[in-house]
Amino acid sequence: MSDAxxxxxxxxxxxxxxxxxxxxxxxxxxxxxxxxxxxxxxxxTTLISMLTTLLRPTRGSAEVEGxxxxxxxxxxxxxxxxxxxxxxxxxxxxxxxxxxxxxGLHGLSPREARPRIREVLERLDLGEAADRRVSTYSGGMRxxxxxxxxxxxxxxxxxxxxxxxxxxxxxxxxxxxYVRDLRSRRGMTIFLTTHYLDEADQLSDRVSIIDHGRxxxxxxxxxxxxxxxxxxxxxxxxDPARDLRSLLAGLxxxxxxxxxxxxxxxxxxxxxxxxxxxxxxxxxxxxxxxxAGVATRKPSLDEVFLTVTGREYREESEANAPVPAGTTGxxxx
Amino acid sequence: xxxxxxxxLRREALKWVRVPIWVASYFVVPILYLLLFGQAFDLxxxxxxxxxxxxxxxxxxxxxPNYFSYFAVGMVAFVTLTASLYSGTGILFDxxxxxxxxxxxxxxxxxxxxxxxxxxxxxxxxxxxxLALGFALAFTGVPGLVxxxxxxxxxxVGAAEVVAAEALLALxxxxxxxxxxxxxxxxxxxxxxTSLLNLPILFTSNALFPQGTMPSWLQTVTAYNPASMAANxxxxxxxxxxxxxxxPVVYLLGLLAWAALLVSLGLYLxxxxxxxx
Ligand SMILES: Nc1ncnc2c1ncn2[C@@H]1O[C@H](COP(=O)(O)OP(=O)(O)OP(=O)(O)O)[C@@H](O)[C@H]1O
Ligand SMILES: [Mg+2]
Numbered sequence: 149m150s151d152a153x154x155x156x157x158x159x160x161x162x163x164x165x166x167x168x169x170x171x172x173x174x175x176x177x178x179x180x181x182x183x184x185x186x187x188x189x190x191x192x193t194t195l196i197s198m199l200t201t202l203l204r205p206t207r208g209s210a211e212v213e214g215x216x217x218x219x220x221x222x223x224x225x226x227x228x229x230x231x232x233x234x235x236x237x238x239x240x241x242x243x244x245x246x247x248x249x250x251x252g253l254h255g256l257s258p259r260e261a262r263p264r265i266r267e268v269l270e271r272l273d274l275g276e277a278a279d280r281r282v283s284t285y286s287g288g289m290r291x292x293x294x295x296x297x298x299x300x301x302x303x304x305x306x307x308x309x310x311x312x313x314x315x316x317x318x319x320x321x322x323x324x325x326y327v328r329d330l331r332s333r334r335g336m337t338i339f340l341t342t343h344y345l346d347e348a349d350q351l352s353d354r355v356s357i358i359d360h361g362r363x364x365x366x367x368x369x370x371x372x373x374x375x376x377x378x379x380x381x382x383x384x385x386x387d388p389a390r391d392l393r394s395l396l397a398g399l400x401x402x403x404x405x406x407x408x409x410x411x412x413x414x415x416x417x418x419x420x421x422x423x424x425x426x427x428x429x430x431x432x433x434x435x436x437x438x439x440a441g442v443a444t445r446k447p448s449l450d451e452v453f454l455t456v457t458g459r460e461y462r463e464e465s466e467a468n469a470p471v472p473a474g475t476t477g478x479x480x481x
Numbered sequence: 482x483x484x485x486x487x488x489x490l491r492r493e494a495l496k497w498v499r500v501p502i503w504v505a506s507y508f509v510v511p512i513l514y515l516l517l518f519g520q521a522f523d524l525x526x527x528x529x530x531x532x533x534x535x536x537x538x539x540x541x542x543x544x545x546p547n548y549f550s551y552f553a554v555g556m557v558a559f560v561t562l563t564a565s566l567y568s569g570t571g572i573l574f575d576x577x578x579x580x581x582x583x584x585x586x587x588x589x590x591x592x593x594x595x596x597x598x599x600x601x602x603x604x605x606x607x608x609x610x611x612l613a614l615g616f617a618l619a620f621t622g623v624p625g626l627v628x629x630x631x632x633x634x635x636x637x638v639g640a641a642e643v644v645a646a647e648a649l650l651a652l653x654x655x656x657x658x659x660x661x662x663x664x665x666x667x668x669x670x671x672x673x674x675t676s677l678l679n680l681p682i683l684f685t686s687n688a689l690f691p692q693g694t695m696p697s698w699l700q701t702v703t704a705y706n707p708a709s710m711a712a713n714x715x716x717x718x719x720x721x722x723x724x725x726x727x728x729p730v731v732y733l734l735g736l737l738a739w740a741a742l743l744v745s746l747g748l749y750l751x752x753x754x755x756x757x758x
Pocket of ligand 2: 192
């Protein structure tokens with residue numbers, strides 16, 4: 149049987165010459181959760197729009213459940229669900245009515261739709277608000293309703309374009325659990341895009357990193373992190389002018405030393421940070437170098453992202469960084 | 482197909498009943514026109530009874546018993562036009578709010594989306610017209626008001642022709658304005674176009690003024706205006722008329738042609754706007 153999604157050299161250049169997606173080839177297996185990670189403007193929405201028949205590719209080809217997305221868009225639409233990045237709900241209707249309309253447009257009878265809608269609303273914690281107009285919903289409630297709109301017809305393949313945008317930490321954790329549940333109980337294949345490294349890390353079986361319309365690296369989160377093979381230690385001398393390169397490079401287990409522009413900090417890749425930290429403290433003491441700080445980092449997708457794109461992820465998308473778990477987030481749109 | 486169609490129909494209806502002032506305006510507008518414009522503006526009263534002028538007016542009305550009766554039937558076309566004028570705004574707002582994109586992502590046939598909106602909006606443009614006729618008839622029983630007097634023997638076929646003419650008129654106007662909703666992206670452009678079309682459609686018809694009093698070039702335009710055709714069908718059936726060049730069925734065929742043209746245009750333009758870019 150064919151894969152859930154396959155695309156070959158898929159690309160889109162908008163009229164006017166913006167090359168949003170240059171050439172993407174990938175395949176998503178049935179039942180897989182596939183994460184698509186990239187900063188603003190990387191081409192995530194454009195790619196998802198081509199796969200969900202909303203945008204015509206200018207290059208290459210794509211199949212969803214073995215069906216060509218350009219030739220048979222209607223058959224593809226029957227099998228997939230889509231959660232848009234932007235809001236698509238009708239404010240004048242209630243949450244339940246919104247889902248009823250979508251179920252109807254997917255050809256479900258009211259009798260088939262009713263129990264599914266009830267279940268989806270309950271599961272998304274919208275049971276009590278179900279019969280209120282969407283205009284009275286908070287940003288997080290709207291977002292959850294959007295997720296409901298993508299799955300009410302029980303698609304076999306679900307596309308999520310930044311599904312947790314604007315959700316608070318509980319909302320995000322609840323959503324992750326729901327996505328895992330959809331996969332394990334319904335066997336749904338899930339393709340999601342995200343800015344959030346931790347989301348891709350937590351949820352995906354495989355991750356592709358995309359930037360400027362190009363897939364730079366693909367693999368499981370673990371494999372991507374292991375491909376770096378190293379922990380990272382950040383060493384900061386009190387005197388930023390002090391050159392520590394040769395001192396650090398001489399310590400055991402060090403594979404690279406990377407002075408960071410401007411702030412005098414050194415990024416040192418080491419085999420094991422646990423034994424490196426006491427060693428660097430002793431060595432600096434001996435050399436009379438005063439340290440302002442030493443921090444260790446287990447490799448994260450951040451590091452992978454940096455290595456792959458040559459720039460720090462968070463510099464790009466600080467505003468969108470997730471609120472650390474345990475703190476109270478603001479409920480934004 | 483029918484399920485998707487019914488779904489769109491239900492959505493339109495839900496949205497409509499949620500806005501009481503919108504619903505209310507459908508009742509109030511026809512009454513206001515009949516009361517204010519219709520009562521004040523009686524061409525026949527410009528002359529004393531029996532004077533040459535009043536005879537002339539009677540003749541120009543082609544058999545309508547008085548100007549109010551002539552006007553009340555023309556109001557049907559006017560009310561239908563007014564009620565259909567904003568049919569396209571729903572589509573326009575759906576596009577701006579992402580609702581249109583969401584509907585496009587479903588497998589629902591594009592024609593079902595268009596047909597659902599067309600049916601509901603045409604229906605809601607048609608019934609206020611009948612309401613207007615009903616009110617005008619009821620005025621006959623109100624002291625101090627002129628009412629619509631129709632001939633005592635309106636045949637069943639005649640009544641059916643009146644209903645068919647109104648239905649076709651509502652259908653074509655709604656299809657036209659829905660098309661603008663699909664084609665345009667800016668609210669200003671939409672309102673600009675509707676206010677541009679509104680008065681010319683009305684004033685190049687015989688809905689408010691007898692055709693015979695117009696300059697000849699305008700008479701030609703008026704003859705092809707669907708609002709005139711609908712009014713002709715109704716007046717020929719409701720009044721003991723004389724002087725119409727064709728029987729109602731000819732005007733009905735003309736209305737059918739107009740409706741076919743504008744509905745096809747709407748189908749084409751909606752499909753084009755729903756097509757994958
Ligand atoms: N309709 C369009 N016409 C022209 N350029 C477009 C169009 N849509 C998107 N682009 C451009 O294509 C590029 C990719 O956009 P896209 O929306 O796919 O990014 P994204 O990865 O989803 O970003 P974000 O995280 O901000 O949602 C951007 O440079 C954008 O300006
Ligand atoms: Mg996007």
